[in-house]
Amino acid sequence: MFDNLTSRLSGVIKTIRGEARLTESNIQDALREIRLALLEADVALPVVKDFIARVKEKAVGQEVLNSLTPGQALVGVVYQELMAIMGGDKAEINLSTVPPAVILMAGLQGAGKTTSSGKLAKWLMEHKKKKVLLVSCDIYRPAAIHQLELLAQQTGADFFPVKDGQKPGEIGAAALDFARRHHYEVMIVDTAGRLGIDEAMMQEISELEVLLKPIETLFVVDAMQGQDAVNTAKAFSDALPLTGVILTKLDGDARGGAALSVKHITGKPIKFAGVAEKLTGLEIFHPDRMASRILGMGDVLGLIEEAQRNADQEEAEKLMKKMKSGKSFDLNDFKAQFQQMHKMGGMSALMDKLPAQFSQAAQNVKVDDKIIHRTVGIINSMTQQERKKPEILKASRKRRIAAGAGVTVQEVNRLLAQFEQAQKMMKMMNKGGISKMMRGLKGMMPRMH
8 A cells, every 4th residue: 555655755765965964955845746656645744744854864874884775775764764753662452450351442434443442452362361241332223233243253252232222321431341241352332434524423422431541542544534534533543532543444545644643633542453454454653663664674573473473383394394204285275375365465465575675676576365275276176096197187077167167278278387386396495405406486376477
């Protein structure tokens, strides 16, 4: 989502040429370009003004070390200020209270409160090993209560049933009593949103806040709102004692302004970011990593964590043992590699965390995540013998496989060609030829032109 901002900032840095010190005159043009880049990214004007003033104050007079260019020295300042504007250090969720720790979700309709409630329940269960109760106080939106109940079933959290005609305050009080009696550690309360900020909505959620005394009141905001997010954030911040922010749809095509504006406006840290539609698509927000991604340096730590969390270590070890024993890499192994990639969010999610030079190269490659599903479908249409011995796949077998997978014979042939490239790579890797393997990587990926 920060592609345009990243490319603009990268261009700015290259324009500052060799002087031993950053001065007001040699960074003037760069600051003007940074200002335009931030405004184009839909960052709120007061935030842009404050950001530019702080960068200028920190940069002017700074010595340029021999090992750096003036542009790189300015990057260091911009990086620190981007981190600061998004909250500095990561902010942990606070559960330090007598159970149940109540988390109140606030925000406009459509911001993703209900989905984020389900994702947060899953995150707390998986990462903090908490017993979670989901509660819906949204009695206005059609099917909102049913949606949260379904999310509870999908995540394995418990759901508090709502009776017809109950008011939000009645639901909240009954749920809190139930949570105490049944020893729940966390109670997540989804509240009603509106299509715009109105007095009745604010009054209702303020009353819930007083009644439930939440340890966390999280403002859920859509990253695609841009400037509108600032007005919404201000209204909720004035009405409620917010403790943090969940930024949703950070994987979308938004320009990123909300991520850079919301902390400055509310004074509250961004605690989580919604990075995918699936229920595991909620991550702790790391200002340092986001600043790194904005400046085109990627989020390699995030990529490693994603691999550790989602990759099947047992499968990887099985493949390595198989290769070391001299057995050949077959289509079952090829399928397993694509399934591992899918678990990690697909190619687009992985490329998003890579440094700019790699992700830009990947843009030319045009990797379509749908190809992963198609590849697995084609292999599933083969018999076990065909998967283990692809050399027996002649014209009649290919026609049968194509018909079974709902694809053309040409697509079957394309997959087999990619598999041959992957097979060669695995042989190189087994022989320790890493540099050869890297050169062969391009041939393995689907639709890499």
